[in-house]
Amino acid sequence: MIGQTRPRDFSDPRIPNRDECVLRYLLDRWAHERPDKTHVVFADGEEWSFAKMREKVRAKAAGLKELGVRQGEHVAVWLPNGPDALIAFYAINYIGAVFVPFNTAYRGGLLAHVIANSGARFLLVHPDLISRLNEIELAGLERLVVTTNLEVVAPPLEVNRFDDLVGDPDEEIELERPIDPWDIQSIIYTSGTTGPSKGVLSSYLHMFSNAGPESWPMVGEDDRYMCVAPIFHIGGMGPPFVMLARGASVAMIDNFSTAEFWKVAKATQSTMVFLLGVMATFLLKAPPGPNDRDHTVKKAFMVPLTGDAPAFTERFGVDIYTIFNMTEISSPIVSEANPTKIGTCGTVRDGVEVRLVDANDCEVPTGEIGEMLVRTDRPWAMNSGYNANPEATAKAWRNGWFHTGDAFRRDGDGYFYFVDRVKDAIRRRGENISSFEVEADVCRHPCVREAAAIAVPSEFSEDEVMVIVAPVPGTQIDCVELAEFLIETMPYFMVPRYVRILDELPKTPSAKVMKAELRSEGITQDTWDREAAGIRVRRESFSA
Structure with a gap:
């Protein structure tokens, strides 16, 4: 574990030190130990070192605190990927407040729902999105903090300009108390495929356990993670923190583009990428070219792992890994490099227990299909429930295990295979059919x-x-x-x-x-x- 030889903050050896897992103390640590090392690269080529990142974050954190943001309160952020969104994320956490990003596609009833559920007084917002606020109830919102300009038709709220919230980065930013690993860092909203989106409460220790050095040992301090997912998604909010925990760097890209992917990877000197859903399929089905291996990427997570993985490795020269994860848990299933069991998600990592169960939470035999239940050895290593939704929290955490809602099978070697969302299973003429497996075959x-x-x-x-x-x-x-x-x-x-x-x-x-x-x-x-x-x-x- 990083910093294992330093004096311990906590008596429980399962809890890392604050400067290993809490954003404020991580940023302070690396700015002191590695001030000139690049921490973030943007699509336009701009780079920020750890020292520069800390200076920007402290200045913005001081401005937010002067505006009235308190330690522990929820701050909503409705911004596209870019420097403003990343600075907002770090600055909110730097003063011990909770980062609550909203999807930039939200509008109408869904937007009203997450605003009300968030309990936020402050909303950091891009001006192009403000008109949607005029259509809905604003619940407890009191103030908008707008990026780039104030020439907008805003609802009757106090309005500030984000660029004007700048304090002295050299002045000490005092806290009511130290930020602890089990404090809530963020609330990330689920996709809402079956009902209203739920706000997942994530502690700093949850985020650290999700993809930290023990969960993803294949990622090192010399890697650069190219992030193409939006920052309101765990796949976009997680990578900066994943690399911050290692004293490493991240490339923050606006979005995924099949045509530009490898060129951007090379330009940002990225060494690892995360290919979610159809991204790998899109890249592999693009016309082959002489520059297919003209990039710096060495490792890629492919989720799900398809039968095309060997062809992907052969064509692009990238080692493939896969995992099973969701916003609420912490990468319980992780594979080795280039797994030969196509379709697997990997095996159970250290520190996690996994069961496959029937409808009554009774374990099913090896080879049979059951819902995946998860728990961890480390306290606070998974979600802390759903924000302002005790019913959903109790249902998901019943019997002391987190219920994923996903059906899996496990083979005799301990490898897990995703079968379906429990709600998406198909039964035809006496046969149980995985929609996931049908989709994989059709996409071939x-x-x-x-x-x-x-x-x-x-x-x-x-x-x-x-x-x-x-x-x-x-x-x-x-x-x-x-x-x-x-x-x-x-x-x-x-x-x-x-x-x-x-x-x-x-x-x-x-x-x-x-x-x-x-x-x-x-x-x-x-x-x-x-x-x-x-x-x-x-x-x-x-x-x-």
């Missing part, structure tokens, strides 16, 4: 960019399988050809009966496919029916 077709598999009613009983697909740009999906491809590659009972083609799949503000919306639409007029087209799949028969 060269013309399919992304896919969503859902259950629709059968005229007989149980479900039929339907897939909604989006094409690779510049191609067209032929439903007959796709069906014939799948008949050759999938078990007979998994082959979709229905296919619907859309230019883009509907997504939540956190870029997750809105399967609930697709299920509610069901079989539409533009849906192709394999059986109506005369293409039937027969049960395989075997003779002795």
Whole structure:
């Protein structure tokens, strides 16, 4: 563990020192020990060393404190990726306040819900988003802090300019008490695929355990993590903290672009990336070129791990890792480099217990499917519940374990395989079908960019399988050809009966496919029916 030889802050050896896991003390430490080392690089090439980062953060923290932000209070941040968002994140935590980012796609009822749930008095906001506030109830908001300009039509709140909140970085910023590892650092809102978004309460120790040196040993102090996820998502808020915990650097990029990805990685000298969902598929399905290996990336997390992983490594020269994680937990399942068991999420890391259970929380045998339950040896190493939502907290944490809502199976070697969200499972003709596995097979077709598999009613009983697909740009999906491809590659009972083609799949503000919306639409007029087209799949028969 980092700093293991220094005097301990706490008697419990499972709790790291404050300057190992609390943002304020980490930043102070590295600014003292590594002042000239780069901590952050932006897409335009601007770089901030640890010393420069600390100076900027302390100046902004002093300004926020003078404005009235108190230690422990929730501060809402509604900004796109960039220097302002990162400075806001660090400065809020530097004074011991709680960073509460909102998705920049929020509006209407969803925006009103998170504003009310957050309990925030202050909202840091980009001026282009302010008009949406005029449409909703503002709950307890008292003041807007606006970036870039004040020439906006704002609701009747006090307004300040973010650039004007600057104090003396050399003056001591006093705290009511030291910031402890179990204090809440952030509230990150879930995607809301099944209902109103829930605000996940994350302590500093939760964030440290999520991807710290013990959880991700493959990431070192000499790495640079290229972050392409938005800062309101755990995938965008986590990387700066992951690298801060190591005294390392992060490249903060505005968004993911297939065409620009490798060029940006090289320009920022990034050594590791996180490829979530279809990102790896997009990169692999882009036309090959002579510069496929002309970059600095050495390691990539691919989530989920698909059968294309070996081809990705071969083409781009990158070692692949995979994990299972979610905002509420702390990377309980992590793989070795280039795992050979395609489809796995890895094995249980040290310090974590994992069970697969049935509907009554009774453990299922090896090889059978069950919901994943998680708990950790270290206190505060997972979420501290859902903000202002005791019912959801109690439901998720029942029987002393966190219930992920995800169905898995475990093989005899201890490797875990994601099967489905429990709510997304499909049952057809007596067979349980993983929508995740259907989607993975469908996406192997060269013309399919992304896919969503859902259950629709059968005229007989149980479900039929339907897939909604989006094409690779510049191609067209032929439903007959796709069906014939799948008949050759999938078990007979998994082959979709229905296919619907859309230019883009509907997504939540956190870029997750809105399967609930697709299920509610069901079989539409533009849906192709394999059986109506005369293409039937027969049960395989075997003779002795």
